[in-house]
Amino acid sequence: MINFNSDETPTLWKRWLSNAAKYPEREAIVHWIGGEEPVRWTFKSLLDTAKKFSVMIKKMGIKKGEVCAIIIRHNPYFYPLYMGISRTGALPAVLAYPNPRLHPDKFRQGIEGMSQRSGLDYILTERELEPLIRPLVERPGSTIKSLLFPIEWDLDAEFNAKEDSDIEAFAETIKETEPALLQHSSGTTGLQKPVVLSHRAILNHVKYYGESIQLSENDKIASWLPLYHDMGLIAAFHIPLSYGITSVQISPFEWVLAPILLLEAITKEKATMCYLPNFAYNILAEKIDPEELEEISLKTLRLTVNCSEPVRDESHRKFVECFGKFDLNKNAISACYAMAETTYAITQTEPGVEIKVLNVDRTELANGKVKLTDNGTNARTCVSSGKLIKGCEIRIVDDKRMDAPLGMVGEIAVRSVSMFDGYRNYPEKTAEVVEDGWYFTGDYGFKFEDEFYIIGRKKDIIIMAGKNLYPEDIEDIVNQVEGVIPGRIIAFGEDNSEMGTELVSVVAETKLEDDKDKNKLRMDILKAGMSIDVNIHKVYLVPTRWLIKSSAGKPSRKANKERLTSGADPQVWSR
């Protein structure tokens, strides 16, 4: 293991500088492109290019503390650009590149919402997005000062040694307690919460999480995860970069089209680790043509970490069964519990040890009690998310935020040396979830022996393929569809065991009775979802006054979901 001392290199830039000095020729990032030769950055070449970017960043007038949103597709220059921003003391914030299905107005609304909340100062993007984003910059009162196209910059022509040395001297003055980056939670129309993380929080995490996964100089992380997601950004980008090991970065757009790319990258680059949300285990195990797997070998893979959506034992089993014959060690399967507010992970299962699975009595669990059972029909299989990582604490609390007795299910509250510094410009939201230094996660779980099991959520967030979706966003957009009774809609996540994830379902009240009209309404609802880049999988249409209201007078997601799944109701039309 590497002796990771964050005191010697207290900021990200200093850490990267140190790595470039120690391992100049070691590969830092292998930028994978399907069907082409990868672009290989060494620690030195990456740092040298980052310096050039930082000179340009300064030349553009970007100052310390200003937020630089990066909206760029899979591009080898993304990494040094990100690092160059960090060197100047500005805050990189990676945002998702818009899917073509996302309506331009909705994309602009999302950026506008983030801009108002986070105070986005600059947007660094590709020329292709200029017509979409430019109107936002030119709008009166916009926080966005300028739109920049860094991929087009002539870095060598603009480089100036004096400015470079001034920036380096300036980077020396950045303190570890100062903000290093901004991450935005999911959501489509301004519900995003900007998480601010300091250099210290990130480097503490690299050290302690690195220990928990027994990271060593021999490790190499392969990832297809998007870098706007905490698992992609922290686990698969910051950790290897700060630790001084190689990461192989695959385009998420390419991976979803050709999932085998990850397996090819692991095989060819001899990767030892990868991070996967649960659905990816199903896709990899079941959706790749066996003929294509002939040259695959996963013998170097010592750890796959399941995170970002509920962990399913069935998905692990499928994966092990499929890839056992491709040299996968079944004990490589692991899981962790993580969130952007604590930089990333809080718990992690022990590497190289078979992941623990409990069969818990479903009825007792519904009453908040953890009772193991052998009764297969009434058992819920719960997969461990592991033990606490050093520097982290967990409490299981009741509705009043008081400690729940051992053996009871409760909300998970966490505290860690890698805690966020609050939601940027959102003190009221921070105060809602942070109390006496504890972050109340809104997740339900329990502790059994010394491991933690996450079993549900207090909030109604839908997690589809690792992406958090707010039902409110979906309900708001469906509310505008003609034929739907306004305010009488709910959206919820429905488990899909084939895909190993939740899919989005919508229930809407309507006065329409004719089957043809209902089919048209369904199509309009699907299209409304598309406009905010949400794929609605199933539509339930119900007559007026069908939906059960909560005590607040709004349709209850939980009660109506239960009503729908409890049995056939002839009044319900679904497709």
Place this chain on the structure above:
Amino acid sequence: MISDELKKVILTQLNLDDYDLQDDTIAPSVPGWDSLSHVNIIVAVEEHFKVRFKSMEILKLKNVGDLQKLVDTKLKK
């Protein structure tokens, strides 16, 4: 031009009665056709036409017309 046969396979997979699929139709413009359903559509097309696509072939597909051409090539039409 998209054959009725290919169109039927795609629409069945997406649970749609009808949708105007043209050569230049891209997946994100079709209701329900997202990254998760994409893998299922590809598998359904392979099974229906009894062909096998290589990942690199799938990566190069830009629109439904490209998928039609790929199917035709495999069937040596």
